[in-house]
Amino acid sequence: MTDTYEHHDYDVLIIGAGGAGLRAAIEAKQRGLRVAIVTKSLLGKAHTVMAEGGMAAALGNVYPEDNWQVHFRDTMRGGKYLNNYRMAELHAKEAPDRVLELEQWGALFDRTPAGKILQRDFGGHRYARLAHVGDRTGLELIRTLQQKVVSMGADVFMECKVLRLVHDASGKAAGAVAYWRATGEFVTFAAKAVVLATGGLGKSWKFTSNSWECTGDGHAMALWAGARLIDMECVQFHPTGMVWPLSVRGLLVTEGVRGDGGVLRNSEGRRFMFDYVAPMFRAETAESEDEGDRWYEDHSAGRRPPELLPRDEVARAINAEVKAGRGSPHGGVFLDIASRRSPEFIRRRLPSMYHQFMELAGVDITREAMEIGPTCHYAMGGVQVDADSAATAVPGLFAAGEVAGGMHGANRLGGNSLSDLVVFGRRAGMGAADWVESGEAATSMEAGEVEAAVAAALAPFERESGESPYDLHHDLQEMMQANVGIIRTQSELDDAKERLVEFAERVNNVRVTGGRAYNPGWNLATDLPSMITVSRCVTEGARLRTESRGGHTREDFPTADDRLGTLNFAQTCPGGAWDGEYRIEESPLLAMPAELKALLEEAH
Amino acid sequence: MAEVTMRIWRGDASGGEFTSYTLAQNEGEVVLDVVHRIQASEAPDLACRWNCKAGKCGSCSAEINGKPRLMCMTRMDSLPEGPVTVAPMRTFPIVRDLVTDVSFNFVRAQQVPALLPPPMPEGGYVMYQEDVERGQEFRKCIECFMCQDVCHVIRDHEDNKQHYAGPRFFIRYAELEMHPLDQNDRREYVREEMGLGYCNITKCCTEVCPEHIKITDNAIIPLKERVVDAHYDPIAWLGRAIRRKKKASAAEAAVQPAP
Numbered sequence: 063m064t065d066t067y068e069h070h071d072y073d074v075l076i077i078g079a080g081g082a083g084l085r086a087a088i089e090a091k092q093r094g095l096r097v098a099i100v101t102k103s104l105l106g107k108a109h110t111v112m113a114e115g116g117m118a119a120a121l122g123n124v125y126p127e128d129n130w131q132v133h134f135r136d137t138m139r140g141g142k143y144l145n146n147y148r149m150a151e152l153h154a155k156e157a158p159d160r161v162l163e164l165e166q167w168g169a170l171f172d173r174t175p176a177g178k179i180l181q182r183d184f185g186g187h188r189y190a191r192l193a194h195v196g197d198r199t200g201l202e203l204i205r206t207l208q209q210k211v212v213s214m215g216a217d218v219f220m221e222c223k224v225l226r227l228v229h230d231a232s233g234k235a236a237g238a239v240a241y242w243r244a245t246g247e248f249v250t251f252a253a254k255a256v257v258l259a260t261g262g263l264g265k266s267w268k269f270t271s272n273s274w275e276c277t278g279d280g281h282a283m284a285l286w287a288g289a290r291l292i293d294m295e296c297v298q299f300h301p302t303g304m305v306w307p308l309s310v311r312g313l314l315v316t317e318g319v320r321g322d323g324g325v326l327r328n329s330e331g332r333r334f335m336f337d338y339v340a341p342m343f344r345a346e347t348a349e350s351e352d353e354g355d356r357w358y359e360d361h362s363a364g365r366r367p368p369e370l371l372p373r374d375e376v377a378r379a380i381n382a383e384v385k386a387g388r389g390s391p392h393g394g395v396f397l398d399i400a401s402r403r404s405p406e407f408i409r410r411r412l413p414s415m416y417h418q419f420m421e422l423a424g425v426d427i428t429r430e431a432m433e434i435g436p437t438c439h440y441a442m443g444g445v446q447v448d449a450d451s452a453a454t455a456v457p458g459l460f461a462a463g464e465v466a467g468g469m470h471g472a473n474r475l476g477g478n479s480l481s482d483l484v485v486f487g488r489r490a491g492m493g494a495a496d497w498v499e500s501g502e503a504a505t506s507m508e509a510g511e512v513e514a515a516v517a518a519a520l521a522p523f524e525r526e527s528g529e530s531p532y533d534l535h536h537d538l539q540e541m542m543q544a545n546v547g548i549i550r551t552q553s554e555l556d557d558a559k560e561r562l563v564e565f566a567e568r569v570n571n572v573r574v575t576g577g578r579a580y581n582p583g584w585n586l587a588t589d590l591p592s593m594i595t596v597s598r599c600v601t602e603g604a605r606l607r608t609e610s611r612g613g614h615t616r617e618d619f620p621t622a623d624d625r626l627g628t629l630n631f632a633q634t635c636p637g638g639a640w641d642g643e644y645r646i647e648e649s650p651l652l653a654m655p656a657e658l659k660a661l662l663e664e665a666h
Numbered sequence: 667m668a669e670v671t672m673r674i675w676r677g678d679a680s681g682g683e684f685t686s687y688t689l690a691q692n693e694g695e696v697v698l699d700v701v702h703r704i705q706a707s708e709a710p711d712l713a714c715r716w717n718c719k720a721g722k723c724g725s726c727s728a729e730i731n732g733k734p735r736l737m738c739m740t741r742m743d744s745l746p747e748g749p750v751t752v753a754p755m756r757t758f759p760i761v762r763d764l765v766t767d768v769s770f771n772f773v774r775a776q777q778v779p780a781l782l783p784p785p786m787p788e789g790g791y792v793m794y795q796e797d798v799e800r801g802q803e804f805r806k807c808i809e810c811f812m813c814q815d816v817c818h819v820i821r822d823h824e825d826n827k828q829h830y831a832g833p834r835f836f837i838r839y840a841e842l843e844m845h846p847l848d849q850n851d852r853r854e855y856v857r858e859e860m861g862l863g864y865c866n867i868t869k870c871c872t873e874v875c876p877e878h879i880k881i882t883d884n885a886i887i888p889l890k891e892r893v894v895d896a897h898y899d900p901i902a903w904l905g906r907a908i909r910r911k912k913k914a915s916a917a918e919a920a921v922q923p924a925p
Contacts, residue, residue: 104715105772106809107723121790162790168781168845170798170805177792195802201722202805212772213780220772244761273718307694313720418721421739422696532706576711579678580762583710 067239067512068249072098072217074494075238075253077224077280080108081200081483082463082490083259084207085160089491090257091214095498098251099216100240102223102275106208109261109273110483113200114316114414116182116192117480119157123178125189125361130154132188135661137478139342140186140372141442141471142612143627143662144293147654148449149469153478153485160484161193169206171195183321186372186475188346189361197316197414203480222249224279225588226515227256227287227459230504235287235458237507239515243585246578248516254503255494257452258284258445258461259487263596265535265589267438268543269312271303277589278596280465284445285595285635285644289454292467292630292649293443294596295603298474298613299548301376303437305394310422312437315397315415317476319432320369322411323358324399326380327431328388334395335368338379343371374473374612377436381548384435394435400428436548440479441596442470442613443603446632446649451493452486458503462490468630472612521570522587528573531587538565538593546601551617555605562598566641569594591640602646603631667691670742671749672700674712678762685709686749691742697752698726698737701764713763721876724810728764729753734812734874755815768811774831778838779855783847797846804841804885806877807834813871813881819864830861833871833881840885843892853896862886862893 074090076083079101090097101108120133133154138145161179165171171193172180182192195202211218221243228250230236237252260280264272285291302315320326328334339347347368348354354367369376380395390396399408405428409416412427419425419432444467445454452460463483470478497503522528545558569591574584603614609623610616632649635642668691673684687704698716705712716726719738726737731751742750758766783791813833820826831839839856842848856862869882879885896902 103717104725104768107717107725109718111723111808112718112720162786165791165847166781166783166786168842168847170793170801170845173793173795173798175795177794178790195805198722198806201808205805205807209775209778209780212775213778215776218772244765244767273723275717309692309695309699310719414722421721422741423694530706530710532710536706574710580713580765581711582705582713 068247070098070249070251072096072251072253073498074098074255074257074491075100075251076257076259077238078108078259078261078463078465079103079105079218080110080259080261080463081203081207081480082487083257084204084211085484085487086257086259086462086491086494087211087216088207088214089488090495091211091216093495095495097216098219098253099211100219100222100224100238100251102221102243104220105218106204108204109276110200110204110480112271112273112314113203113480114197114314115184115318115321116194116199116477117157117161117203118184118187118191118475118477119161119193119481120154120191121158121161121179121181121193123174124181128189128191131661133157133191134658135664136187137475138471138662140473140475142473142622143471144296144611144630144651145471146449146468147652147658149486151658152449152489153469153482156485157481160481160488164203164206164484167206167210169202171202182318183370184317184476185320185370185376187477192321192477194318196410197318197412199480203483223585223588224283225519226511227283228507228511229287230506231508232504233288233456234504235456236504239512241519243580246581246584250507250512252507254498255458255460257490257494258459258465259463259490260465262441262464263593264438264441266538266542266593266597267547268539269303270438271300271312271314272438277592278441279589279592280461281441281444281599282592282595282640284454284456284459284461284465285599285633286638286640287459288456288634288638289459289461290446290632290634291443291599292446292632293472293603294441294599294633295607295631296442296472296613297438297600298373298440298442299377299436300439301373301380301436302397302434304423305390305433305435306392306423313418313422314437314439315432315434316412317373319397319399319412319415322399323402324397325367325369325402326376327396327398328383329390330388334383334388335371335376335379338375338382339368339371340375343375347371372473372475374615377548378615380436390433392433394433396431397434398431400430440464440474442472442474443467443600450489451496452490453493453497458497460490460494462486472614519588522572522574522584523578525571525573528571529568531572531574531583531590534565534568534572534590535586535593538597542597546597546604549615549617550604552605555601558601559605562594562601565594569641595640598644599633602633602644606631606646670700672704673749673751674701674704674764675753676712676763677760679760682760684751695742696738697730697740697742697750700742701737701752713761713765715765722808724808724876727755727810727812727815729755729815734815736810736876739876755811757815757817757821758811770827771809771811771814771834774835778835778842779850779852781842781845781848782850784849791847793846800844800884801841803879804837806879807837808877809834810876812874812876816870816874818868818870819861826861826864830864831856833865833886835860836862836865836889837879837881837885840889843889851896853893854902856889857893857897862890
């Protein structure tokens with residue numbers, strides 16, 4: 063095998079170079095291990111770069127009364143209690159240290175007058191909690207981690223796309239097979255531990271804030287390799303994506319606009335969010351515009367405005383307003399900060415948004431309202447992991463960041479993603495290093511698995527006729543947008559399930575033309591099995607979760623179901639064949655210790 | 667129906683040529699949208715690099731009608747009537763079509779001596795907004811490498827690449843130099859080994875920066891001033907004379923071939 067393909071040997075193989083992968087690499091490298099980072103893009107371009115508003119951590123710099131207990135509570139409530147409580151606990155406790163260490167590595171966050179890290183308000187967070195740099199926090203995070211990793215001398219394989227994980231004979235993770243985009247040549251990586259940090263899966267939908275990379279590769283490869291995926295039905299539709307022009311539909315508009323005073327209005331000019339406050343949030347939400355406005359100045363002078371409810375609540379409300387005929391000209395609603403803050407304030411706090419609307423839509427957000435609507439944004443579901451070590455069900459395989467499931471339950475709070483990346487990226491690096499040092503790690507790769515992956519990747523070149531991968535991707539996105547979008551119903555989900563069987567068959571008839579060197583059509587063809595796999599899992603989870611909870615909304619089951627609130631749906635692929643049979647089963651939530659339960663029951 | 671014609675450079679390291687594609691015109695599109703439509707129809711193997719399509723990742727740099735720009739942030743209706751020419755960045759070796767080998771920049775990134783902060787006090791560092799703002803401007807950089815592409819020091823002088831870091835890295839050095847926590851001194855290194863002196867401040871880099879970073883005025887010129895101050899300081903000169911031999915070998919090691 064090592065004769066056939068370029069081959070590399072490492073202690074820890076990290077797949078993905080976003081925040082989680084880079085943070086895992088730093089940890090493993092600090093343990094003195096040989097670390098490879100493999101990314102299908104260039105270093106520093108991962109989807110992390112698009113995160114805007116900030117990273118949540120109870121530093122208490124703006125509101126000293128903030129602490130990890132309140133952050134934990136907010137995260138669990140935001141997740142509608144479907145979270146892995148232990149992940150939410152570790153995240154709330156460790157996020158402040160992870161933010162502070164970024165400053166040691168060069169990050170420059172915005173400051174308070176006292177010279178501490180400034181924190182901003184976001185939906186679902188009781189206190190101003192998001193460390194940020196204007197509205198480009200993700201760029202700051204990835205650049206800081208990237209520069210740290212480079213200074214430590216980790217080996218980075220750029221534009222190298224992993225196709226499959228490879229086991230040893232006993233079923234442990236032993237490495238991966240990949241291909242170089244520049245040449246089309248295959249490459250194998252043997253490793254004692256493998257960390258998946260591959261991010262999200264939004265590219266199965268037509269309107270998404272996600273970059274092209276978010277094709278669910280890690281979710282799919284983990285499933286095929288024997289891991290369990292949980293909560294796949296819980297997909298977050300961010301309430302504020304651009305809706306016009308069509309070519310940028312779905313592009314993210316940061317929640318920071320609302321955190322900094324922006325409000326939502328319908329075509330009648332009404333701040334409609336006051337009409338959509340669910341009972342669970344009534345006690346802590348303003349009842350009038352005056353009260354909400356006072357809150358921006360001083361959180362003790364009023365309760366938070368309803369525009370800052372968790373994302374699932376806001377997205378559903380926007381959807382309902384548009385459906386009721388009170389939408390904007392291009393099928394969204396209005397997000398207005400122009401009438402509420404000075405042009406100088408807007409340009410200083412939201413420079414990227416100013417730039418984005420000015421250049422792409424010809425809209426000056428300091429003078430007019432933005433048109434926005436929900437966009438597919440984030441996968442709460444993912445690979446089931448042990449909270450402390452990030453270990454999956456496959457020995458030697460670890461997962462962190464968006465590809466891992468459990469941390470965010472049924473709905474993620476804004477700002478909890480960047481902190482998730484560094485908290486669990488570090489823990490995955492630790493877990494992988496412990497596994498390497500345990501002496502139990504795999505020592506050889508199954509050659510047959512490598513050959514099968516290579517043959518599957520090359521098959522589209524060998525067909526004399528067949529369909530374009532672009533057409534199939536287009537049809538998949540249309541179908542998922544229509545049938546498995548923000549509001550779901552049984553008949554549409556059943557239809558989606560049938561269509562996905564057809565799509566899987568169509569993959570086996572995709573034809574790629576041209577050579578292997580930097581061929582985007584071929585690359586897309588290799589993404590299609592992943593996209594269809596995650597679409598199948600989202601659809602199946604959505605069929606079985608006959609309730610509405612967080613990011614999963616069923617028109618035919620509009621309320622939460624107490625029994626379903628005690629369990630995750632876990633999916634597996636027993637035969638390992640991507641187009642074969644998957645299984646789904648109920649998996650009870652971890653039992654929460656009494657002292658944490660008590661935190662959830664406190665009045666606020 | 668109105669149409670657009672794109673003249674896109676197709677080829678690889680061995681050569682290539684412009685190929686024309688004519689498509690229907692859609693409202694509100696950017697250049698990258700049209701490239702994607704060409705991929706999905708006539709030319710499924712047309713190579714271009716892109717990620718976010720939102721002007722945040724800096725992947726889709728190309729020379730549009732001769733000027734370095736991000737394809738995702740260039741609206742078709744902002745360009746003059748007539749065919750739109752899209753070519754790869756000229757300063758870097760061609761991989762295929764619009765994709766270039768930008769590994770020069772990643773080698774230069776490896777050569778940057780890291781931030782050296784004092785130990786962190788309990789509760790974190792204290793830094794004031796006015797002190798972080800200068801660095802924040804440079805940290806807006808999305809690494810599109812268009813400043814490198816347009817810099818005449820390396821655009822038409824391949825030999826200079828081994829002696830010159832380029833504007834992207836001068837703003838990185840300026841950022842570190844002005845970082846409130848940094849205790850490293852890179853001034854002599856930037857002068858001697860990164861070729862700061864080659865830059866004769868024509869501001870081409872500033873003009874193409876999609877983040878509107880004032881590369882020349884706010885980074886390169888202040889950096890040059892600091893470097894000159896350090897270089898002609900007599901005590902620093904004496905120190906350098908003693909270390910010179912050791913430094914020379916470090917300079918050789920710093921210029922590695924691209925991976």
